[in-house]
Amino acid sequence: MELVKVTEENIDEEHICCAISSNKDCQVVSKKEWLKKRFKEGLVFLKGNVRGKCFIEYVPSENAWCPIEAKGYMFIDCLWVSGRFKGKGYSNELLNACISDSREKGKLGLVILSAKKKIPYISDPKYLKYKKFQLADTSEPFYELFYLPFSQNAPKPCFMKHIKVPSIKEQGFVLYYSNQCPFTAKYVPIIEKVASEKKIAFKSIRFESTKEARMSPAPFTIYSLFYNGEFVTNEILSDKTFEKMISKVID
Template sequence: MEIITVTKKNIGSEHICCAISNDNDCQVSAKKTWLAERFDDGLVFKKGDVRGKCFIEYIPAENAWAPVEADGYMYINCFWVSGQYKGQGNSSLLLDECIRDSKAKNKKGLVILSSDKKRAFLSDPKYLVHKGFEEIDSVDPFFKLFYLPFEKDSEKPGFKDSLKESLKKTNSDDGFVLYYSHQCPFTAKYVPLIEEVAREKNVPFKSVRFQSREEAQSAPTPFTSYSLFLNDNFVTNEILSVKKFENILSEYGF
């Protein structure tokens, strides 16, 4: 498999959006716009020369849309190899390319968000450990920060103190609050759908879209692509369909 680096010049013609095959889909346009606006911040998007889930996306941690302290590191936004492209060495191919590129840019290492076990939309911690990553920090309910230092004496990264303080809030009566960005293309389609469900059912619901790295770096959640809270308590980072959101409403008595 050949690796293609997506740039401002070829983003219009390259397939970049996960399982979304229709390039005219609103999700594709939202993601491509988000990417195009980040390239000047050092964002890199590398993919296999296929139309499918086989890519890695990373950015200098200072510009990451995440509440982390990791100056000098490269932050991996998303790393996804799935379906027919698994089990063929493609994950190693993409990760090795990320490491090579990051070392060439004199980075201290890599940082990536994961969890206590394999969960939707987060990198598999078992795979990360297998590739030499170490857990370096954690916040409730299950988020883990992993890093791969290039030198043994590299300064260790971590979550921002502001994140840890914001997660201590409890007993709010704000109802549902959804924090999200267009870093993940699926939000462009599914956020409006569940907003409409909340309106129809008269459920207290507010959505907060991060539109700058400064906003995302001050977020009350480490997963700024999509995090749903109820009265300050974390509910899920899984991007919800209408059916799944209705199930959550039923579970919480709405």
Template structure:
């Protein structure tokens, strides 16, 4: 499969794989605006030349939108191959291209957020372990920072101190999110509306810079929902799932 690298020149015309195809959809617009601002910071978005979920997105750790300390390394913030594109070697093609690029740039290694078992919106731990990634750090309740060193003397990464501290002090729900994932543009308003209809306090915190994301109290700043200061989920919830969650927590 041919791989396409997103640049400032082709960003507007390329399908970005994981949101609705229409360029007018707010999800697409939000993601492309986020990407446009990150390209100058060294972000790489590499995709299969297809209309489907087949891509890898990574950037220098110093500019990563994640509470990770990994000087000289790179951080994969999204790696997704699904549907009919699975089982054809496409994930290996993408990851190999990422590794080759990072070696050429002199990166010390690759870090990626995962968990002991496959969870929504986190990279597949079984596949990554088969490719040589090992656990460098852990954070409650289920997050693992996986690591592939690219230099023999590479120091492993670790989570930032922000993820070890207390959660937000506000009562009710507090949602941290960014437009790194296009789905937040659609589903953040959805869960806010559900919470407001149920009379449950709801506060959203949009992270608008790498510095803000690196100071997030949760390991996955793209979307992390807290309730009464405790982490609840990193899954981007539909209205139905938010209703169920409120029933479980507030019923």
């Protein structure tokens, strides 16, 4: 498989895999605008020369949109191979390209966000362990930080202390999110509308910078929903799933 590096020069023409639609679609627009701002921070987006979900996105950990301490490492935002591309070794090919690039740039290793078990939108811990990633740190209720050091004496990354137990002080529903994932551009307005129609206390906060994201109250800065101060879910909700959640947590 040929790998294509998406850059500021070719991004308007390239398909970005995770949002299969036209360039005018809100999901594509939001993701590409987010990427354009991140390229100057060292972000790399590599994709297979296919039309589908087959890509890896990574960035120097100092610029990662994740509340971690991992100086000198490379942080993997997302490694996604799905559908008919599974089982062909493409995940390994993408990861190996990231490892090679990170070594050439003098990085200490790789870091990635995962969980105790496979859950939506977060890297599969089973695959990471298979690829020799090690557990570095944990955060409630289920988050795990994995790392792949390039040397035995490489320091162990960790979560920032303020997210060891995700919580906030505000009441009602509070959603923290970013346009790092294209699907938030579509689904956040949908649940905002549901909350408004049902007259439910709801507030959405979008991260606009690396600094803001690193101060997130939860590890997953793409989407973290709280209710009355407690973490509820990282799953990007549709109107139906949000309505079910409203019934569950309020009733």
